[in-house]
Amino acid sequence: MNGVSGGTVLALVGVLLGTMGTLVGQHLATRVEVRRDQQRQGETERAERKEAILEFLAAAQGVELVLDRRSLGLPAADEPEDKILHALWLAKKAVELVCSHEVAQAAHDYTEALHQIIRGVVANGQASTQRERRHAFMEAARCELGSNRPRLQR
Template sequence: MAAMSWSATILPLVGVAVGAASTLTGQYLTTRVAVRREEREQSTAERTERKDAILGFLSAAQSVELLLDRRPDHRSPDDAEMWDRLHDLWLAKKACELVCSPRLAQAAHDYTVSLHDLLRGRNPTEQPDVKRELRYALMEAARTELGVTGDPLRRGHLKSV
């Protein structure tokens, strides 16, 4: 009889302990999955923000390069157009500084300064090779920023054998 009362007391307590442990384990696993999902969503949102900043900068830089490309035709940009493009370029560069890595921000800064100087007619000895190298450095930094792995892109034309 004593064994029956003992088992009648202990078995329900064991059941409660197992149930509580199962509930706590389930809550822990659910929380862990939710945290991982939130981290993944945050990472995706940050990557999208960086990508948008990079694309905005590339668009602004391309519009300045278009103005520079007009120069061999002796078509000089008017002051308003030049200042608008430079303003857009510097603003886009600042967006990169806010959301991108220091390496990419520095590459964007160097490229921006080069384009600014070329468009304003400063450093006329600085030929397109310097601008091209700065653009390549920017593109490689952007690729790294966005998680692109592998060899750097081949630059220049493919030579026939």
């Protein structure tokens, strides 16, 4: 091998190594960016689930307030029962849209129990069923949001 062809080969090797380095660098940068995008998407989805769960809990709390006032013999709240039940069912549907089947089913069961109690389909003494449904929903929601804490003892 003479000096000219040796220099040419070394130049080609240098170009090849440079190209390989660039390709590897681009691949690693793309992989990191994809991972970042997946993490951002996961955080966005969790925020949507959390918002739906909190809205559902606020609507359920409104119904429970009416039931509490009723059981204590206090005057009815300002909002009609139809309006608060409508808000509860609407919030339950939002949970169905963004949460897992388990959370959606727990929200439905809890909503149905509250609906039946407020409409007088079952006696207000069904508070144990109401509590059980609320606890089931809360545990499902905690799992949905990735809580690592141990289950609450009820």
